[in-house]
Amino acid sequence: MNKGRVIYEDEAEPHFRLAHPSPALTVFVDYYFEVNQPATLANPLYLNGLPNLSNLLCISLHPQNWLSINQKTGAVKTGHGSRLLGNLTDLHTSIYPAGVHEFYVKFKPGMLGKLFHFQTQEIENTHADLSILIRPDELEEQLQTVPVFHERVRLVETLLLKRIQRVEVNYKLKIVQAVLQKFGPKTANREQHLSKICHELGVSYPSLHRYFNETLGYSPKYCQKLLRFKNALQLYQRYGSRYPFEEVGYTDFSHFVKDARQLTQRSPSEL
Amino acid sequence: MTIVEKILNRINRPDLLQVLSDELTPSELNSLLLEVFNRQTGRLAPAELLQHYQKNRFVKPADTNxxxxxxxxxxxxxxxxxxxxxxxxxxxxxxxxxxxxxxxxxxxxxxxxxxxxxxxxxxxxxxxxxxxxxxxxxxxxxxxxxxxxxxxxxxxxxxxxxxxxxxxxxxxxxxxxxxxxxxxxxxxxxxxxxxxxxxxxxxxxxxxxxxxxxxxxxxxxxxxxxxxxxxxxxxxxxxxxxxxxxxxxxxxxxxxxxxxxxxxxxxxxxxxxxxxxxxxxxxxxxxxxxxxxxxxxxxxxxxxxxxxxx
Structure with missing residues (x-):
């Protein structure tokens, strides 16, 4: 059964392109990417969005109708063109009946809210028209007229650099970002790892918990669980069930499957 | 004998159907029927209307939310x-x-x-x-x-x-x-x-x-x-x-x-x-x-x- 698929950062060109931000923007932007996948009404494109902490700005380079289904609640959202993608707590399947050619800015957790003055939790599971944040027509038009990906990146960076000048990154946010950085691929056992991280950063776990809640609205353990699952799913898709999942923080493969069901209501093979 | 034939025989107008369907134009038939329904509804009392509503299987609302x-x-x-x-x-x-x-x-x-x-x-x-x-x-x-x-x-x-x-x-x-x-x-x-x-x-x-x-x-x-x-x-x-x-x-x-x-x-x-x-x-x-x-x-x-x- 076609249940969609998850796009990872190492997808092959020309359907997927990725670029990292310039040093001035690394605090705010994780990376920029572009998806260019054809489809037909008879054979639409199905993409899955895993539960995550990221906020994305999606600018349509060739505006098309899209459909997003929250796989936990069944809520269906339809729209056309550019949109804001909030951090997800549930698996979302997007269906593109006429293909997709879109440019994305993936912000670091909590940073889009900093730029546009809202709490990250306010846009939880949001799949909304971009006009709630900015006037997308102008940006769409500018990006559509630029012929290549790296020029689009440069254009978006220019716009973002103007906006970040007014934003102050406080101590709590820096700590949260540093912890999230450590939750990256190949983390060790999560219990030890969190205490070790706290020790390394000179912060107690209760303080860290408070910083995470204030900044992102979630606990450090929940955030670690999401990032660990994303990494493990990529490894599962690459190496299968025989991969030693202990290396990425799970007790065993069954533990990983249990997390998959809990987070997405699906088995890993259906993602 | 069909229901229509029985009705035509009862009113002693065996050619009525042919006249209405073949000899009248659709517009003429429409005018005629409009007048027929106009007369019928003119005779209808509100209490009878309610009775019709209660008997007619086409007119009740849907039973859905x-x-x-x-x-x-x-x-x-x-x-x-x-x-x-x-x-x-x-x-x-x-x-x-x-x-x-x-x-x-x-x-x-x-x-x-x-x-x-x-x-x-x-x-x-x-x-x-x-x-x-x-x-x-x-x-x-x-x-x-x-x-x-x-x-x-x-x-x-x-x-x-x-x-x-x-x-x-x-x-x-x-x-x-x-x-x-x-x-x-x-x-x-x-x-x-x-x-x-x-x-x-x-x-x-x-x-x-x-x-x-x-x-x-x-x-x-x-x-x-x-x-x-x-x-x-x-x-x-x-x-x-x-x-x-x-x-x-x-x-x-x-x-x-x-x-x-x-x-x-x-x-x-x-x-x-x-x-x-x-x-x-x-x-x-x-x-x-x-x-x-x-x-x-x-x-x-x-x-x-x-x-x-x-």
Whole structure:
């Protein structure tokens, strides 16, 4: 059964392109990417969005109708063109009946809210028209007229650099970002790892918990669980069930499957 | 002796039917009947009106949760539009003969009305007329030979035969999809439009309403089985995720569909339901007098679907 698929950062060109931000923007932007996948009404494109902490700005380079289904609640959202993608707590399947050619800015957790003055939790599971944040027509038009990906990146960076000048990154946010950085691929056992991280950063776990809640609205353990699952799913898709999942923080493969069901209501093979 | 013959004999006017149907123009008949109904309603007392309401099986409201059903309809229409099936709201009445003139439908099963109309009994027939009008009047012109017109609607249908199944009603909501195109050879329109309709139905039932038991049955409706074979191969190649069954020697004859019919099947609570039905029809060929016209219709039982999901 076609249940969609998850796009990872190492997808092959020309359907997927990725670029990292310039040093001035690394605090705010994780990376920029572009998806260019054809489809037909008879054979639409199905993409899955895993539960995550990221906020994305999606600018349509060739505006098309899209459909997003929250796989936990069944809520269906339809729209056309550019949109804001909030951090997800549930698996979302997007269906593109006429293909997709879109440019994305993936912000670091909590940073889009900093730029546009809202709490990250306010846009939880949001799949909304971009006009709630900015006037997308102008940006769409500018990006559509630029012929290549790296020029689009440069254009978006220019716009973002103007906006970040007014934003102050406080101590709590820096700590949260540093912890999230450590939750990256190949983390060790999560219990030890969190205490070790706290020790390394000179912060107690209760303080860290408070910083995470204030900044992102979630606990450090929940955030670690999401990032660990994303990494493990990529490894599962690459190496299968025989991969030693202990290396990425799970007790065993069954533990990983249990997390998959809990987070997405699906088995890993259906993602 | 038929009921009509008995009535004519009783009033001793054996030629009345012939006079009304053959000697009067439709406009004259309409004027005559308007006057007849005007006189009849003039004699009607409010208490009698209530009695008629209580006895008449066509006039009672639907027993569904109106707002919840409307919510489902909105969701479905948005999905249809996402797949480029333009949603339109049809008139509650269609020209008299909309179904019976072009399809194997009995006019007795349709609520015929005055002023040359009938109450909508099948929205796909009304959409065939709309499409044909757009084409004939030149309001829509294809840019390339493979261009298609796609429309969708959700309408309340009224049919006159007394319902035999518990839970069924004289009027019910049906969601309709139609695709209109031209024959460009090798069953290109048929293969592509059928795959599109199945993709929409899949997005609605399997993806949005999470009915994982969804399956389709393709039924051969012509001597020549090439269309069924090619359509099936095309679908399996494009959509290996769909469950497709075929029936090459159907038990029941059906002259409604031409070449290929398909059914949409789901299982809810252990019971199988035929939630949708569709196929190729020659209505636009007849309306536009052009054998190259192709028309695919799909009907989805929205009210039944609502009862199953709510």
């Amino acid at each position: 109106f707002l919840a059903l409307r919510g489902l309809e909105t969701k479905l229409l948005q999905l249809f539009e996402t797949f480029q099936f333009k949603a339109i709201e049809l008139s509650p009445v269609a020209p008299l003969g909309s179904c019976s003139v072009v399809a194997t439908a009995d006019q007795q099963k349709i609520l015929s009305a005055l002023r040359g109309t009938e109450v909508l009994a099948d929205a796909t027939n009304a959409l065939a007329l709309h499409v044909s009008d757009l084409k004939k009047s030149g309001q829509w012109k294809p840019v390339s030979p493979t261009d298609q017109l796609r429309f969708s609607t959700i309408q309340r249908h009224v049919r006159t035969p007394k319902v035999a199944v518990a839970g069924h009603t004289q009027h019910f909501k049906i969601g309709c999809l139609v695709s209109s195109g031209r024959d460009t050879g090798s069953f290109q329109f048929e293969r592509e439009s059928l795959a599109e309709h199945l993709a929409v139905v899949t997005a609605v039932l399997r993806d949005a309403l999470r009915m994982d038991t969804l399956r389709f049955k393709l039924i051969q409706r012509s001597e020549d089985g090439r269309l069924l074979e090619q359509a099936k191969d095309h679908l399996l190649q494009r959509r290996p995720d769909l469950v497709i069954e075929t029936e090459t020697a159907p038990n029941h004859e059906n002259h409604y569909y031409k070449g290929l019919q398909y059914k949409v099947l789901i299982t809810v609570g252990g019971q199988d339901y035929e939630i949708g039905d569709g196929g190729f029809v020659d209505w636009t060929q007849q309306l536009l007098q052009n054998k190259k016209e192709r028309f695919l219709i799909t009907g989805l039982g929205v009210e039944l679907l609502f009862r199953l999901v709510s």
